Amino acid sequence: MRNINMMTIMKENVNGTKAKYMPNINNTAMKKLLLAFLTLVVLVSCEQLDPRPIQDLTTEDLWSHATYGEGILTTAYINLETNYNIGLEYYTDNAVPSQPGANRLALGNWTVENNTISGWDGFYENIKYLNLFLENAKDLSYFVSDTEKDSLFNHYRYGEAYYLRAWYQWRLLQNYGGFPKDGNMALGYPIVTKALNVDDNLDLPRNTYEECVQQIIADCDTAFNTIPLDYTDRRDPYIGRANRGRGSGLAAKTLKARVYLYAASPAFGNSNPETWSRAAEAAAEAIDAAGGLADLSAYGNFNTGTNYDYIWSSSTASRNDWEYMYYPPSLYGQGACNPSQNLVDAFPASDGYPISESAAYDPNDPYNNRDSRLDKFIFYNGDEYKAGANTYVIDTYVGGDDAPGGISFLGTRTGYYLKKFLSEKVSLNVGSVTSDYKFKVLLGKTELYLNFAEAANEAFGPYDDRYGFSAFEVMEKIRSRALGSIDDTYMKSQADAGKDAFRAFIHNERRVELCFEEQRFWDLRRWNEDLNHSVKGVSISQEGSGFTYEYTTVENHEYKDYMRFVPLPYDQTLIMTNLKQNQGW
Structure with missing residues (x-):
């Protein structure tokens, strides 16, 4: 998809007319070009096209039949991200890239001109499509001979457009929310809820952060009241499993909870019991809509499409590119992501205590008696892994195949490789290369539980159960999946110590559970936590039948305090004089 800056996007009206400074294309020709392009993305399963040439x-005609008009909505789905942005982890203390210097933003080289955290053009382009759909698609015909199906499908698709608009607006708010240079009120993005034309004021200022929150919530509420709650039915053609990936009422509720959680966070200047309570209530409503507080699905293949803890996910495709990128060299991968010792140390021991306090933890055998998530998420020295028909042992000790200078010259800088999201069904062994289905979880129940626990603890403390469950009870579901049926005396001790201790506990659990899911970069910023870290690794030496461990600093991150907020695109601030840049940039 081509990039279009915001001013160009906003200068397109419903008929595709451009402003006078744009290339000289008449209205009829532009209309044909725009809508001809959109038909290219229509699903091949649509009804047979009108035999007349599109010109x-x-x-x-183009807006009267879903074969054409629904292509705009489909485009907004197609443009959803299908890969996790692992690079965000390299800007935190969770991981480093195997290639030194590939994360220059974290190494003191972040400027407004070289900012890699982007999306402005793409998010607004999709909002443009959705605004066009909402303004023109009310009378789309899906099944010409069946008016009942027509009405139902139109109703659902219309609601999906509101949901997707909420999603893309949220991405703008997450990326660009912050304080301007000359103000003490947090700002978001310019709200655009219609297809603008040349007669409109196009030099729009940023709305306040709270105004953006309320706009997103309004779209989520409209979507919830319009589209199916979920798509779990096995056969129903309207709300059956074949529709998974479409916006749902449960996804709208879950997104609402996330937006309110961020809005209550300290970084945006409106953190108080009322905003935390608002976030807790929204998360509780989403949990209730999902069927109430329940056990989470067991850890397994992260690419299992029938796992309904995945509330909303991207499109699915059979692939092995993730394995090529992240498998260790001995599994024929590039080993591009190296988790940090900092992250490994955040995983508790098998008794639930931090490794610094656990009697079960042995520093001479550091990967034994650990929380089960460590084995699910990270490759470590001595880890046994079955890929396809073969079982491999990961050797990151000095001289091992997966160490620097082994099969790969780079090897791992930290002693670890990323395992989460990868599939044991995938073999990259020459002659037996296989693939597995992959998708990105955009919203999930694990995050929803953590969102509730954080907000409820801040608003009411660990044990308040006014919604039928407490922050403590929700965290029990998180911990029991990881630790089994142990008596979790450590979590109980942290809850008994009060809100502050339980906050630190929740933050660490969030770090572990959601690692590599594009959360920690934003969490550190919204919590107002220190952005600068010494990222640690381990050098492992083999001595006889055992190993010795030397912990080292791999790199130091250097952020200025204003880098808590991401800069708006520099070119946009040049074009739009009312668009205030975030402070410091």
């Missing part, structure tokens, strides 16, 4: 169709 002979009027605007009314």
Whole structure:
């Protein structure tokens, strides 16, 4: 998809007319070009096309049948991200890239001109598509001979457009929310809820952070009241499993909870019991909509499409590119992501205590008697892994195949490789290369539980159960999946110590559970925590039948305090004089 800056996007009206400074294309030609392009993304399963050539169709023809008009909505789905942005982890203390210097933003080289945290053009382009759909698609015909199906599908698709608009607006708010240079009120993005034309004021200022929150919530509420709650039915053609990946009422509730959680966070200047309570209530409503507080699905293949803890996910495809990128060299991968010792140390021992306090932890055998998530998420020295028909042992000790200078010259800088999201069904062994289905979880129940626990603890403390469950009870579901049926005396001790101690506990659990899911970069910022870290690794030496461990600093991160907020695109601030840049940039 081509990039279009915001001013160009906003200068396109419903008929595709451009502002006078744009190339000289008449209205009819632009209309045909725009809508001809959109038909390319229509699913092949649509009804047979009108036999007339598309250049002979009027605007009314194009908007009267889903074969054409639904292509705009489909485009907004197609443009959803399908890969986790692992690079965000390299800007935190969770991981480093195997290639030194590939994360220059964290190494003191972040400027407004070289900012890699982007999305402005793409998010606004998709909002443009959705605004066009909402303004023109009310009378789309899906099944010409069945008016009942017509009405139902139109109702659902219309609600999906509101949900997707909420999603893309959220991405703008997450990326660009912050304080301007000359103000003490947090700002978000310019709210655009219609297809603008040349007669509108196009030099829009940023709305306040709270105004953006309320706009997103309004779209989520409209979506919840319009589209199916979920798509779990096995056969139903309207709300059956074949529709998974479409926006749902449960996804709208879950997104609402996330937006309110961020809005209550300290970084945006409106953190108080009321905003935390608002976030807790939204998360509780989403949990209730999902069927109430329940056990989480057991850890397994992260690419299992029938795991309904995945509330909303991207499109699915059979792939092995993740394994090529992240498998260790001995599994024929590039080993591109190296988790940090900092992250490994955040995983508790098997008794639930931090490794610094656990009697079960042995520093001479550091990967034994650990929380089960460590084995699920990270490759470590001595780890046994079955890929396809073969079982491999990961050797990151000095001289091992997966160490620097082994099979790969780079090897691992930290002693570890990323395992989460990868599939044991995938073999990269020459002659037996296989693939597995992959998708990105955009919203999930694990995050929803953590969102509730954080907000409820801040608003009411660990044990308040006014919604039928407490922050403590929700965290029990998180911990029991990881630790089994142990008596979790450590979690109980942290809850008994009060809100502050339980906050630190929740933050660490969030770090572990959601690692590599694009959360920690934003969490550190919204919590107002220190952005600078010494990222640690381990050098392992083999001595006889055992190993010795030397912990080292791999790199130091250097952020200025204003880098808590991401800069707006520099070119946009040059074009739009009312668009205030975040402070410091």
